[in-house]
Amino acid sequence: MSHDHRTTRAQQDGAKFRPLTVDRVRLEGFFGPRIDTICATTARTLFDRCIEAGMLDQIDPERPNPGLVIPFQHHNTVTTQMFWDSDFGKSIETAAYALNRHRDPELEALCDQVVDAYARLQQEDGYLNSWYIRIEPGRRWTNLRDRHELYNAGHLIEGAVAYYHATGKRRLLDILCRYADLIDRTFGPGEAQMRGYPGHPELELALVKLGRATGEPRYLELARFFVDERGRQPCWFDIEAEARGETPDQFHFGTLEYCQAHQPVREQTRVVGHAVRAAYLYAGMADVATEFADDSLSAPLNTLWSHLVDRNLYITGGFGPSAANEGLTFDYDLPNASAYAETCASVALVFWASRMLGRGADAAYADIMEQALYNNALAGLSLDGTHFFYDNPLESRGDHHRWKWHHCPCCPPNISRLVASVGAYVYGVADEAIAVHLYNAGTAHAEVAGQSVTLTQRTDYPFDGRVALRVEPTERVRFTLSLRVPGWSAGATLTLNGAPVEAESRAGYLHLTREWAAGDELVLEIDLSPRRVLAHPKVTVDQGRTALMYGPLVYCLEEVDNGADLNSLVLPDSATLTPRAIEQPAAMMALTAPALRESTDSEALYRITPPARQPVTLTAIPYYAWDHREPGAMLTWIRREGQS
């Protein structure tokens, strides 16, 4: 169902596709109302809940020191209090994206309140970590493996870059540049430097953002250092453990695979360990590959990508089935009811996939980016923007609901910042090329081949397959425009100004290289027919079952539409799937199909006579929208019947 990325590589020599910053893209259509909700509700809510949780008390040195508020877990390895900075970083980032769309003075004042606290907190030499400054002073840089120290720096940097782009205010950016400069002086290959790197990757991709925003090459170089150094022997995490008086084998999570430091990154072939760490790392690797045109990272990245998408990815674009390590287990282990599939992991996969497009448009990556975005990730944020999934099972007996908050509050601001910034994932821009990766109504402004170009999409995608794309350069200009044809589509047609047009088809994109003039309009018609998806026979739990998809959307059954005992429903292979517009839980397309319901009239746990069946109509809704009506059971992989 996806382009075969093993045979078709779209890498363009020397090409560097970079995303547009969020302030350059305004979305309406499918994502517009979701972003409006973040502006009106979620962005503010994130601050409120961070502050309710006491986070400002730790960050603001003018407030009494709260001490340890959240007990340590995992044999004194970690407390979520250690990454409160990251929660603020992501909350500021979310707010910044919201401010692009709607300059809300109250929200901006909230951000400035936190910025002020960080300004007061920052130490003379630029150091900025509220845990180590106030709760565990004197211990900085002693436990990069467990303590999220550099991870926090990354999130604060991302927040600072976003806030700068949104408001033009440099204060937080300058604070974080000073901190980044300290990190740059501290870590590196020099005699007086430490050869450490983040235990929880994230800073790598943040440094690339900072480098792009400031034009400072040192930040890109530092990102490259962290990538290159990771997993080299002797392992930094063992060295620092011994310096703390611990032995490396006391590591709570048992193996350095947990934090992807078991091997140098160029030797890694399997996606292992903590899922969010993994995808953040690979995203940073892909960023470094783009910025330095470093082809030595391409092969390992492609191998890791294949290991994920060919063996370990839920149909919803989630991954990491196990709660024990919040990550990977063994190939094809994709349990449904107990799926961990953390929201943050699919957010991180969107990051990784988008950065795999840096060296050239390839639908193998964009298809998965879209799949993770519209399904596992988007489910993480309630339609009203107030509640959040942490883990994302594909089946529920009715006891799984979004949280108002979470004891480990990483997911709420993470999915919020992704949705608020989704415009940045629509286009990739290189020197003389623009790639259109996602389809959503809206307007974007790009610079290409020395000209400003306005791109306007009109479409009801993902519920309708017609996309009209208007191209308006300030002056006529020659560049390549590449339009993705999703791998799941049975076909697509393209017209330019009303007439069929020849386009080069390569790696799942239609490429048109020509001189573009104001008013040029492309119309792409993507076949959106609903389809059944089957899982590889090694995915034991999905055998004899099918998942329903419509465009990029995975569908699921809910008890409120289909009654209880969703596993008593059987969908014949021959049954027609019909899209139908619905208004609840919001305006969207459902799928209906004639099906059979097995009788549940027997009390016996086991029986010999198959239960009677009667015809019913099955109704499936998009997975992202589940758990918004009556609490009840949910099922993604539906029993099928019928010879192939």
Added chain:
Amino acid sequence: MSHDHRTTRAQQDGAKFRPLTVDRVRLEGFFGPRIDTICATTARTLFDRCIEAGMLDQIDPERPNPGLVIPFQHHNTVTTQMFWDSDFGKSIETAAYALNRHRDPELEALCDQVVDAYARLQQEDGYLNSWYIRIEPGRRWTNLRDRHELYNAGHLIEGAVAYYHATGKRRLLDILCRYADLIDRTFGPGEAQMRGYPGHPELELALVKLGRATGEPRYLELARFFVDERGRQPCWFDIEAEARGETPDQFHFGTLEYCQAHQPVREQTRVVGHAVRAAYLYAGMADVATEFADDSLSAPLNTLWSHLVDRNLYITGGFGPSAANEGLTFDYDLPNASAYAETCASVALVFWASRMLGRGADAAYADIMEQALYNNALAGLSLDGTHFFYDNPLESRGDHHRWKWHHCPCCPPNISRLVASVGAYVYGVADEAIAVHLYNAGTAHAEVAGQSVTLTQRTDYPFDGRVALRVEPTERVRFTLSLRVPGWSAGATLTLNGAPVEAESRAGYLHLTREWAAGDELVLEIDLSPRRVLAHPKVTVDQGRTALMYGPLVYCLEEVDNGADLNSLVLPDSATLTPRAIEQPAAMMALTAPALRESTDSEALYRITPPARQPVTLTAIPYYAWDHREPGAMLTWIRREGQS
């Protein structure tokens, strides 16, 4: 597939059916060779491994005190070292049953060595617990909830009773009677007594055994006290926790449901908590109900029974799906690959079911006793008697194998003592009645209506449905002989001395009340046709799948017979199941059927086109015999296809 025990009750007013002691029954046929293996190998092996683990060092006061050898688990709640006495108790019990069959002087000397150590260990007042005497002195009776103190007493008592029956030696029995007398003085309703009871039930049923063996009614009364007192408010476990300076809510397992002390037993309606504790408790309750003809226990026992067998029992007769509490979770939660289904839990279920027959023959109980015995329990012991399953998944990807021993070695001696004593479960004897619950070639001696009666079964059951039962009283004598007709059987015929005979059919048994004479021979022909079993629609993971059974045996697919990717096999509902004699892994009946194998030629994790299918022959072997050949995958619930 089973008798409906909700409508048919077989309780006979005042009847008290008790098992024959093991020395009265000699089995050949199916179980004979298994018991021979225990005599030749396992009984000795258990002692060797207990001693290798250092247990004798703790028990024998002449040896240097080993101190804490096995670290505490579960926040200092428990170490397996606390129940080393139970391991010896069960090992002595197993050896005793073996000595009934073959008086092996070396094995007996091993037992006597342990008996000597216990004689030296016992304190002046009769107290006998090696943990509290040697490792944690001065703390006796302070933590009945967590420390397995009374549980150990139970297992030592069971061992002592068995050793007495096997050898006639009273020494260990006398030691344990002195200890039981101390317990009886210590616990009870009196002013100076403690109102405690076992945190891990087991002593209740052991005291009934001791009472029956010695004729001492105080032991039965004490069992009744423990049953009656359990779960009463204020809860003893809370009282003793506070006396230790702890709060009740510090209990590691969170809820007193874990040890079935959340309510008085007569108010309990759901099987909850730790599975082994639960079934041992209910077995003790059923024993008390029998000995005291206590009908107030019948209703709760029947409700608990129904909750187990109608909602929480694996087809293999295992229960307790979760490793976290080694027990129950929520109704219909019966995952296959991650099934905990501890061997000890199904052993305990055999105990419970057998004791539910105390008030009268009812195939609702005997069918489940047989199902647990032949499947989940028997799988726990390797065919060569040297390796043991602790948990019993119904599906494996090839990484689940029997242990030589286990860090928590409760299961090896438990399944061994069950198999070595399985003769005791064949018959139930009341004043003027004998019930035949199980079929297996062999000879038994019973006292009924004042006469000695020899019962001889000739049969190849469970692989053949014909059972010839010869009845030989010393003199002609009138009594009721009741023969079970398994609920899974499509039918059965009965002849007496070659001629059809009228028998009263009630609660799944054929009852013949007549004057029996030497040489009378009954022939029961049970229909053993292979059958497909389907699970209730609420058992989500089994939907679209079928389990294969033949007589009481559940079958499974192994990779060695069927190739890899067992979930790519599909069994049409119309395919004929054919029994076929095989010699590997041992002489038994396999089932074969024409089936379809789906192609695994695609690398893609998800696809739209159903895979091609080709015809294959599927071979299933009894579940108890799996994991004896090439290590590989195993599957019990097989994909089915075909409209009902």
